[in-house]
């Protein structure tokens with residue numbers, strides 16, 4: 277029987293198979309090709325290495341950035357960055373010191389390439405098909421868009437990878453999610469993944485690695501595939517993947533960390549062997565029809581509480597729904613469309629790439645942000661920021677009355693000070709609508725950049741298809 | 749409450765948090781992640797449940813009766829620990845005095861993070877969890893060696909635990925050392941990997 281994409285990568289990275297030692301029953305040990313690092317989940321791991329007197333085994337396979345605790349407003353006249361707290365500044369300085377000491381490539385304040393870890397890795401071409409990629413961050417699943425096996429780990433495991441370049445891993449099962457058909461106008465990769473999570477539930481993928489396939493997935497560009505894989509963790513999956521194809525290779529070619537010349541040709545030849553064989557089998561298969569997907573939004577306090585934008589919120593009265601409705605100030609069975617919007621956040625590793633900004637600018641061009649609505653647009657990387665500025669997108673946002681910021685995680689998890697106030701309704705292109713995620717008492721509605729931009733200009737939760745014109 | 753480290757038995761009362769999908773943002777909110785230490789997070793565990801929007805401590809909240817001299821086991825709803833991979837979540841729970849969490853299903857990364865820190869994630873059938881929710885502060889006895897939990901007056905139940913993880917907790921085996929000992933195999937892999 278043939279193998280899936282996941283199985284091929286797993287086998288190629290086995291350092292030691294599971295349970296091979298007499299009686300220790302240890303999980304498999306797999307080798308990690310790329311270890312992404314950021315300031316929040318790494319300090320304790322470096323401290324652990326230090327206390328054991330261990331070196332970083334392969335600093336050349338690590339790549340670091342600062343993104344979570346970093347302010348998105350520029351330094352003041354005194355040259356000081358407006359950190360939310362002293363602790364945030366210390367955290368950023370700690371990763372800088374650790375990377376300098378161990379010879380790890382860090383894209384800090386002085387780098388033109390600094391960005392959200394899951395935006396920067398692919399952008400630099402460090403993320404490549406067939407790789408094993410880890411990071412102390414659950415949205416590492418993003419990198420699976422390139423046909424890599426990429427997943428989030430905890431800080432103890434960050435320490436393991438720093439010291440050994442390896443991880444102890446139990447082999448996950450495989451879940452195939454097939455999306456066939458054509459996406460309707462105004463329906464984006466974000467809507468596809470929200471729809472999928474709504475369909476299988478927030479723990480529907482637990483224990484699995486997902487491979488997304490089918491004509492609708494093939495049709496997505498690389499940025500759409502990243503958005504899709506990014507949110508795999510929101511249904512509990514270990515990772516999400518899309519098989520590499522010509523789009524993948526074209527997107528990667530020429531990027532600074534991608535192979536060059538003959539090495540590139542050899543790599544592409546290897547990558548072409550990766551896609552799942554025709555006779556391979558998934559442990560579980562879910563089929564979704566592209567035609568069934570409309571612009572999707574969340575109504576509750578986890579990413580599985582999803583509706584199509586034209587639908588009413590479910591007429592549910594179970595404790596979880598009641599609790600979510602009460603937090604969100606919504607009633608069972610009511611429309612969410614038309615609710616007043618206080619804040620719009622366009623950003624995060626889910627939707628902060630240039631195509632997301634173009635889509636949002638397409639809706640906002642020539643329009644004004646509604647009175648009483650605050651709009652924050654935060655590019656995923658400094659490269660994207662410059663690209664957007666070169667195209668004049670930033671001017672579209674500024675002219676509309678939105679704030680245009682420096683790259684970072686920003687209001688996605690609101691630990692850098694960018695946050696909403698209690699009770700405010702936020703339409704957000706990020707990935708988590710947990711209680712308090714975007715600020716104490718803030719009510720998050722997850723949506724695509726099109727829906728977010730449409731809601732920005734009307735000041736109400738708005739179906740982007742209802743605005744005449746510009747929607748691409 | 750007794751904890752006998754040598755026999756790896758935890759005898760204590762359960763504390764119920766009967767909610768599904770408790771995410772790691774609830775366990776330890778993002779604003780407390782700027783630390784560079786593992787210690788001291790217990791004070792902020794479930795912070796937004798215990799404080800109102802202005803930051804004042806609430807008199808009534810889901811943890812009002814939690815007393816770590818009595819309760820060392822939390823009984824949660826389904827899908828405990830979903831969301832962010834922050835290991836700060838098990839650090840905070842341990843720091844608050846929790847030794848084990850019971851749920852009918854754990855989120856994957858949390859499960860791993862918990863075990864790596866000696867916090868026991870105990871998966872039990874929904875019906876058993878439901879029994880505990882209906883009997884708050886119920887006494888239990890957890891035996892890591894036999895991977896079983898004795899629920900007073902209700903029965904004894906085995907729970908799945910990766911044998912290696914259990915072995916590491918019982919024998920005090922350090923997983924980083926264990927991988928470091930495979931150096932020869934790691935080198936072999938490095939020689940055959942492309943690029």
Ligand code: SF4
Nearest residue numbers: 415624625685688689
């Ligand atoms: S943008 Fe949000 S989800 Fe992505 S890495 Fe940053 S905090 Fe995590």
